[in-house]
Amino acid sequence: MKFIANLILLNKLRQxxxxxxxxxxxxxxxDLWINGLMRCDMTRTWKKFGLKISRGANYFTVGKIKDGISTRFDFAxxxxxxxxxxxxxxxxxxxEWTLQNHLNLAVADxxxxxxxxxxPHPFCDFKEENCRVLNDLIKLGNYSGTLYEGSCITHSDVGDGFANVWLKLSAIVMASAFNVFNSSLNLREKTLRPLDKGKTYETLKLKGYIAIFDIEKDVKVVLYGVGVVxxxxxxxxxxxxxxxEILQAMKSCEIVKV
Known part of the structure; x- marks a missing residue:
C-alpha cells in the first residue's frame, strides 16, 4: 500500500x-490529531472550482485514533x-487575490x-464577511502572515455513504499516505471512515483560524485549523x-523552499 500512496499521491505532490x-x-x-500528514496535489480540485492557479497542494491531518477510528468522526x-x-x-x-479567493481554497476542498x-449535496459557505483580522501577526521564520478568525456553514462527513466502494478505496490510499509520512502509525482504511451513527451529513458551523502568507508575488501559503461551534x-x-492547540501547530509550521 505504501507503493500505491507513492505512485498515486506523492509523485504528483513532488511535482x-x-x-x-x-x-x-x-x-x-x-496529541489531539494524528501525528502525521496527508499530503496531496490540489491543482485539479481548485481549477475545477474556477480558481486561477497554476499549481496547489494540501497538507493536513485529522483527529487522533481512538478505538480504531479517527476521532474526527466521533460526535462526542x-x-x-x-x-x-x-x-x-x-x-x-x-x-491579485482577495480574502475571499483565499477562503475559496477551503470551500473547494x-x-x-x-x-x-x-x-449527495456537498455544501460549504465561507464568506469573508464572517472573518475578522486578529491583532497579532503570525511569524514563521522569515515570513509574516495575517491571522484571521472566521466561521463557515457546511455539512458533517458522517453519513450513510460510509460504506461506498469509492470511499473505501480513497481511505486505503489516505491511510497509506499517512503511513508513508510516519511509519509508526500503521493506519488502516477503516481508521479513516466513519461508522454508521444514524446521522446523515448534518449541517454544522465550523469556526477556526486562517493564516495567510504572501511568499512571493504569485505564491501563497494558507494555514488553517477549525472546530465545531x-x-x-x-x-x-x-x-x-x-x-x-491549533495555534500551537500553526506556529510550528516551517515554510521550506524546494
Whole structure:
C-alpha cells in the first residue's frame, strides 16, 4: 500500500512542490490529531472550482485514533469534524487575490471531501464577511502572515455513504499516505471512515483560524485549523477547547523552499 500512496499521491505532490517552489513541514502536531500528514496535489480540485492557479497542494491531518477510528468522526470528541493543515498555491501570473479567493481554497476542498464521503449535496459557505483580522501577526521564520478568525456553514462527513466502494478505496490510499509520512502509525482504511451513527451529513458551523502568507508575488501559503461551534442543530462547541492547540501547530509550521 505504501507503493500505491507513492505512485498515486506523492509523485504528483513532488511535482507540485517543485512548481510552487515551497512545501510545508509541521514540526509539532498536538496529541489531539494524528501525528502525521496527508499530503496531496490540489491543482485539479481548485481549477475545477474556477480558481486561477497554476499549481496547489494540501497538507493536513485529522483527529487522533481512538478505538480504531479517527476521532474526527466521533460526535462526542473535541476533534469532531476538526481540520488542521495548510495549503501552498502558485497563482497564474497577474492575479491579485482577495480574502475571499483565499477562503475559496477551503470551500473547494471541503466540497470535494464531502463528495468523496458520499454527501449527495456537498455544501460549504465561507464568506469573508464572517472573518475578522486578529491583532497579532503570525511569524514563521522569515515570513509574516495575517491571522484571521472566521466561521463557515457546511455539512458533517458522517453519513450513510460510509460504506461506498469509492470511499473505501480513497481511505486505503489516505491511510497509506499517512503511513508513508510516519511509519509508526500503521493506519488502516477503516481508521479513516466513519461508522454508521444514524446521522446523515448534518449541517454544522465550523469556526477556526486562517493564516495567510504572501511568499512571493504569485505564491501563497494558507494555514488553517477549525472546530465545531454550537448552532441550532448541533449542541457542541469544540473550537474553544482546541483553539490553543491549533495555534500551537500553526506556529510550528516551517515554510521550506524546494
Amino acid at each position: 507540485a512542490e517543485r512548481e510552487i517552489g515551497y512545501k510545508l513541514v509541521f514540526k509539532e502536531i498536538p 470528541a473535541p476533534q469532531y469534524q476538526s481540520w488542521l493543515g495548510g495549503y501552498t498555491v502558485k497563482l497564474k501570473q497577474g492575479q 471541503q466540497r470535494s471531501w464531502l463528495k468523496r464521503y458520499g454527501d 454550537e448552532n441550532d442543530k448541533v449542541r457542541i462547541n469544540t473550537f474553544e477547547i482546541i483553539k490553543n
